[in-house]
Amino acid sequence: LSHRLPKLFSKAQIVQALERIAPEDVIAAMRRAFAAYSGGAANVSPVVHLGFADPPGDVHVKCGGLAGDDVYVVKIAAGFYRNSEVGLPPGSGMMIVLSARTGFPQAILDDQAYLTDYRTAAAGAMTAQLLAPSSVEAIGIVGTGLQAHLQLDLLRHVTPCRTAYVWGRDPVKARAFRVDGFDVTPVASVGDLAQRCNLIITTTAATHPLLFAHDVMSGRHVTAMGSDMTSKQELDPNLFAKADVRAVDSRTQCFDHGDAGFAVREGIVPEEGFVELGEIVNNPQLGRTDKNQITVADLTGVAVQDVAIAKLVYEALS
Amino acid sequence: LSHRLPKLFSKAQIVQALERIAPEDVIAAMRRAFAAYSGGAANVSPVVHLGFADPPGDVHVKCGGLAGDDVYVVKIAAGFYRNSEVGLPPGSGMMIVLSARTGFPQAILDDQAYLTDYRTAAAGAMTAQLLAPSSVEAIGIVGTGLQAHLQLDLLRHVTPCRTAYVWGRDPVKARAFRVDGFDVTPVASVGDLAQRCNLIITTTAATHPLLFAHDVMSGRHVTAMGSDMTSKQELDPNLFAKADVRAVDSRTQCFDHGDAGFAVREGIVPEEGFVELGEIVNNPQLGRTDKNQITVADLTGVAVQDVAIAKLVYEALS
Numbered sequence: 001l002s003h004r005l006p007k008l009f010s011k012a013q014i015v016q017a018l019e020r021i022a023p024e025d026v027i028a029a030m031r032r033a034f035a036a037y038s039g040g041a042a043n044v045s046p047v048v049h050l051g052f053a054d055p056p057g058d059v060h061v062k063c064g065g066l067a068g069d070d071v072y073v074v075k076i077a078a079g080f081y082r083n084s085e086v087g088l089p090p091g092s093g094m095m096i097v098l099s100a101r102t103g104f105p106q107a108i109l110d111d112q113a114y115l116t117d118y119r120t121a122a123a124g125a126m127t128a129q130l131l132a133p134s135s136v137e138a139i140g141i142v143g144t145g146l147q148a149h150l151q152l153d154l155l156r157h158v159t160p161c162r163t164a165y166v167w168g169r170d171p172v173k174a175r176a177f178r179v180d181g182f183d184v185t186p187v188a189s190v191g192d193l194a195q196r197c198n199l200i201i202t203t204t205a206a207t208h209p210l211l212f213a214h215d216v217m218s219g220r221h222v223t224a225m226g227s228d229m230t231s232k233q234e235l236d237p238n239l240f241a242k243a244d245v246r247a248v249d250s251r252t253q254c255f256d257h258g259d260a261g262f263a264v265r266e267g268i269v270p271e272e273g274f275v276e277l278g279e280i281v282n283n284p285q286l287g288r289t290d291k292n293q294i295t296v297a298d299l300t301g302v303a304v305q306d307v308a309i310a311k312l313v314y315e316a317l318s
Numbered sequence: 319l320s321h322r323l324p325k326l327f328s329k330a331q332i333v334q335a336l337e338r339i340a341p342e343d344v345i346a347a348m349r350r351a352f353a354a355y356s357g358g359a360a361n362v363s364p365v366v367h368l369g370f371a372d373p374p375g376d377v378h379v380k381c382g383g384l385a386g387d388d389v390y391v392v393k394i395a396a397g398f399y400r401n402s403e404v405g406l407p408p409g410s411g412m413m414i415v416l417s418a419r420t421g422f423p424q425a426i427l428d429d430q431a432y433l434t435d436y437r438t439a440a441a442g443a444m445t446a447q448l449l450a451p452s453s454v455e456a457i458g459i460v461g462t463g464l465q466a467h468l469q470l471d472l473l474r475h476v477t478p479c480r481t482a483y484v485w486g487r488d489p490v491k492a493r494a495f496r497v498d499g500f501d502v503t504p505v506a507s508v509g510d511l512a513q514r515c516n517l518i519i520t521t522t523a524a525t526h527p528l529l530f531a532h533d534v535m536s537g538r539h540v541t542a543m544g545s546d547m548t549s550k551q552e553l554d555p556n557l558f559a560k561a562d563v564r565a566v567d568s569r570t571q572c573f574d575h576g577d578a579g580f581a582v583r584e585g586i587v588p589e590e591g592f593v594e595l596g597e598i599v600n601n602p603q604l605g606r607t608d609k610n611q612i613t614v615a616d617l618t619g620v621a622v623q624d625v626a627i628a629k630l631v632y633e634a635l636s
Contacts, residue, residue, distance in 0.1 A: 005428055006412075008326045045366040050381050050390065052361070057421050061392060063368050063379055072368065074379060076392055076414065078421025092422045094324075096394065096412075103375050103396025104410045108426055110323055 006096075006105040009317055014111045017316040018118060023125075023157045026312060030119065030126045031281050033066065033308035034249065038278025041067040044303045055082045064303035065100050072100045073310045075303065077116060089113075095310040107314050116301070119309040121150035123249065123277075123299055124201055124223055129158040130280050131247060131288050131295040132199045132221040136161040140197030142190055142211065142234070143204040144168035144177050147225065151201045152179040159199070167193045169204070191215045202226055202234040213238035221288070221295045227259045228300050235296070237263040244293035245286075246274045253300040260298040324414075324423040327635055332429045335634040336436060341443075341475045344630060348437065348444045349599050351384065351626035352567065356596025359385040362621045373400045382621035383418050390418045391628040393621070395434060407431075413628040425632050434619070437627040439468035441567065441595075441617055442519055442541055447476040448598050449565060449606050449613040450517045450539040454479040458515030460508055460529065460552070461522040462486035462495050465543065469519050470497045477517070485511045487522070509533045520544055520552040531556035539606070539613045545577045546618050553614070555581040562611035563604075564592045571618040578616040 009017075018026075036042045044064035051058055057080035065072030077093035084090065091113040097106045109115065128136075136159040141148050144166060152164055164184045168174035174186035187193045194200055194215040202211055203225040213236050216222060222243075224234045240246050240263035248254035255261050255271060263269045277297065280287040288295050327335075336344075354360045362382035369376055375398035383390030395411035402408065409431040415424045427433065446454075454477040459466050462484060470482055482502045486492035492504035505511045512518055512533040520529055521543040531554050534540060540561075542552045558564050558581035566572035573579050573589060581587045595615065598605040606613050 005326065005328050006426075008323060008426070010323050043368060043370070045368050045379070046364075048363040048366050048379065048381055050361060050363050050383070052383075052390075052418055055419060057418075059381065059390070059416075059421060061363070061366065061379060061381055063366055063377065065368070065370075072370075072377070074392075074394055076416070076423070078416065080419070080421040083420050086420065088420050088422065092420070094414075094423055096414075098377075098394070098396065100370055100375075101373060101398070102401050102404065102406050102410070103377060103398040104406065104430075105394070105412055105428065108324075108326070110423065112422075 006107050008108045008110065010110055011112045011114055013317065014109055014114060014313055017313050020316055021312055023122070023154060026118070026122045026309060027126050027129065027154070027157060029308040029312055030122050030305060033304040034278035035281040036066045036278070037250070037302055037304045038276040039282055042304045043067065055080060062303035062306055064307050066304065066307055069100055069311065071097050071106060071311055071314065073097055073307045075306045077113060095306060097310050097314045107317065109310060109313060115309050115313065116306065117146060117150055119305040120147060120225065120301060121154040123305055124151045124225055125154040125158045127223045127277060127297045127299065128155055128199055128221065130277065131245065131297055132159065133219055133288070133291050136199045137163070138197040139164040140193040140200040141166045142193065142200065142202040143226065144170065144173035145203065147203045149179055151203055151225065152182055156181060165193045165196050194220070204234060205232060206234045207231055208233060209236040210234050211239065212236040213242045216242065216294055218292045218294060223297045223299065224259045225299050227298065228257065230257045230261065233259060233262055235259045237266050237268045239296055240269045242294060243296040245288055245295040247277050247280060247295065247297040248274050249277050249299045250302045251276060253302065254298045258298045258300045324425050326426045326428065328428055329430045329432055331635065332427055332631055333432060335631050338634055339630055341440070341472060344436070344440045344627060345444050345447065345472070345475060347626040347630055348440050348623060351622040352596035353599040354384045354596070355568070355620055355622045356594040357600055360622045361385065373398060380621040380624060382625050384622065384625055387418055387629065389415050389424060389629055389632065391415055391625045393624045395431060413624060415628050415632045425635065427628060427631060433627050433631065434624065435464060435468055437623040438465060438543065438619060439472040441623055442469045442543055443472040443476045445541045445595060445615045445617065446473055446517055446539065448595065449563065449615055450477065451537055451606070451609045454517045455481070456515040457482040458511040458518040459484045460511065460518065460520040461544065462488065462491035463521065465521045466495070467497055469521055469543065470500055474499060483511045483514050512538070522552060523550060524552050525549055526551055527554040528552050529557065530554040531560045534560065534612055536610045536612055541615045541617065542577045543617050545616065546575065548575045548579065551577060551580055553577045555584050555586045557614055558587045560612060561614040563606055563613040565595050565598060565613065565615040566592050567595050567617040568620045569594060571620065572616045576616045576618040
C-alpha cells in the first residue's frame with residue numbers, strides 16, 4: 001500500500017538474495033507457476049516486441065500475475081547483439097514488481113537478465129523432475145553457454161546423477177565446460193551424447209535441428225530450451241512423432257515460435273498431441289508413465305516464470 | 319552506454335524538472351512526436367492490458383521510440399479505482415527510459431501518472447494550435463477534473479484568450495473551477511457553453527454524448543480528450559459528419575476505442591474521412607483552411623507522447 005518511491009535493487013543485491021533462497025524453492029515455485037498458467041489461474045498479457053535496426057536490437061516486455069498474489073510483474077528484456085563493441089553484455093533487463101491491490105510500484109529489480117537465466121534453468125530442472133526417467137544414468141548437455149551451465153547446476157537438485165556429457169559447436173568450449181560437483185566429458189557428436197545419456201537438454205541458438213529422431217532411444221527424456229523464436233530450431237520435428245509424451249510450456253507460444261511449431265506446421269503431430277507442463281503438474285498421469293517411454297519437452301519461456309522468481313526475490317529483499 | 323544502476327527519480331523531482339522546461343517546448347515536442355508517428359518514423363508497440371478483478375484495476379503498458387532517438391520508453395500506467403479506500407490516488411505509473419543503442423535502462427521516472435496527465439494537456443494545446451480558429455474568443459471546458467484544469471492551463475501558451483466557460487456534471491465543482499490568469503464562468507449546459515465558445519475541449523469520463531451536432535455552430539473547434547476506451551463517449555457521432563475537418567491522434571486507436579469509432583461503426587463517416595494530427599503537422603493544408611469551418615479532433619493518447627515527454631524530462635534531469 002506504499003505511496004513511496006519503489007526500492008531499486010542492483011544485480012549484485014539480487015544475486016545475493018537468490019543465494020539465500022533454496023533452489024528447491026525456486027523449482028517448486030516454477031511448478032506452481034506452470035500449474036497456475038495451465039489451470040487458468042494466471043493473468044498474463046501477450047508479449048510485446050519492439051525491434052531496433054541500428055544497432056540491431058530486440059526488446060520484449062512481458063506482464064503477468066498469479067491469481068491471489070499481492071504483486072504482479074512487468075519484465076523488460078533487451079538483447080543488443082553488438083553491445084560487445086562497447087564493452088557491454090548483449091542482454092539486459094529488469095523486472096518491476098507492482099502491487100496487485102493498488103497498482104503502485106513496489107520494487108525495481110535491475111537484474112540485467114540474471115533472473116530470466118535463473119528461472120529458465122529452474123524450469124529445466126522442474127521439467128526433468130516431471131518427465132525424466134526416475135533413474136538418471138547420465139545427463140547430456142547440448143550447448144556450452146551460460147544457460148548450459150545453469151541447467152546442469154540446477155539439475156543437481158532434482159537428480160543424484162553427477163555424470164554428464166557435453167557437446168558444443170566449439171570443441172574448445174566443450175572441453176572447458178565445468179560445473180561444480182559434476183563429472184563432465186565432452187563428446188564428438190550429439191548422436192554420441194544421446195546414446196550415453198537418458199536425460200538430454202538442448203540449450204543452443206541453433207537454427208537447424210541438432211538432435212534427430214533416430215538418435216533418441218527408448219527410456220530417454222529430451223528438453224529443448226533454446227528455441228524462443230521462429231528462426232530457431234534444435235530438434236528434428238520427427239522426434240515429436242517418435243515421443244510418447246510431447247510437452248510444451250505454453251501451447252500458444254510453442255506452436256508459434258518453439259520447436260513444437262515445426263512439428264505442427266509440417267503436419268507431423270497435431271496440436272492435440274501436446275500437453276502443457278502445468279497440466280502434467282496438475283495431473284501426473286499426463287506425463288511419463290513408463291521408464292521405457294520417450295518424453296520430449298519444448299520450452300519457450302512464459303511470463304509466469306518471471307512472476308514467480310521476481311516474487312521470491314522481492315520477498316527475500318523485503 | 320551505462321552498465322550502472324539506472325537513476326530513480328521521484329514525482330517531486332520530475333515535477334521540478336518539468337517546471338524548468340518551457341511548456342512551449344513540450345508542445346513543440348508533441349508536434350514532432352505526432353509528425354513522427356503519422357510519418358512512419360516512430361516505433362510503437364501495441365498497448366498491453368492487464369486487468370484485475372479484486373480489487374478492480376487496469377494496467378496498461380506502452381512501449382515506443384522515435385527513429386534516431388538515443389532512448390526508448392516503456393510506460394506502466396495503473397488505475398485502481400478503489401485506492402481511495404486505502405488513502406491512495408487511483409492512478410499510478412512510471413516511465414522507464416532505456417538506451418536505444420544498448421537496451422540498458424538509464425532512468426526510472428516514478429511520476430505516478432503526472433507525465434501522462436501533462437503530455438495529454440500538451441497534446442490538447444497542440445491540437446488547438448493546429449485546428450482552432452486563429453482568433454479564439456472564448457474557451458469552453460467540459461469537465462472539472464485535473465485534466466480539465468491542465469488543459470486550460472496549457473492553452474495559455476497557444477492563444478492569448480483568457481475568457482473561459484466551464485460545465486461540469488457537479489455544479490459545485492464547476493463553480494469552484496479556477497485556473498490562474500483565466501476569467502472562468504460556469505454555465506448551466508454544454509449547449510450554452512458551445513454557443514459562447516469557439517474552442518471547446520471535452521475532458522470527462524462520460525459514457526454517453528455530452529456535446530451534440532446541433533450545439534456546434536460554424537467557426538468552432540472541438541477537441542475530445544476523454545474517450546480512451548470503447549465504453550466512453552463524449553461526442554454525438556453526427557458531429558463528425560457536420561465537421562469540415564475530422565482529426566484523430568491515431569486512426570487505429572480512435573477507430574477502436576475513441577469517439578471517432580462510434581461515427582465509423584455507425585456508418586456516419588467512413589474511415590477515409592479522418593486525418594491524423596501528425597498528418598496535419600506535416601501538411602497544414604489538411605487542417606483548418608477557413609475560419610468558418612467546424613473542426614473536431616479525437617484523442618486517445620499514443621505512446622509517442624510518452625516517449626517525447628519522458629525524453630525531455632530525462633534530459634532535464636541528466
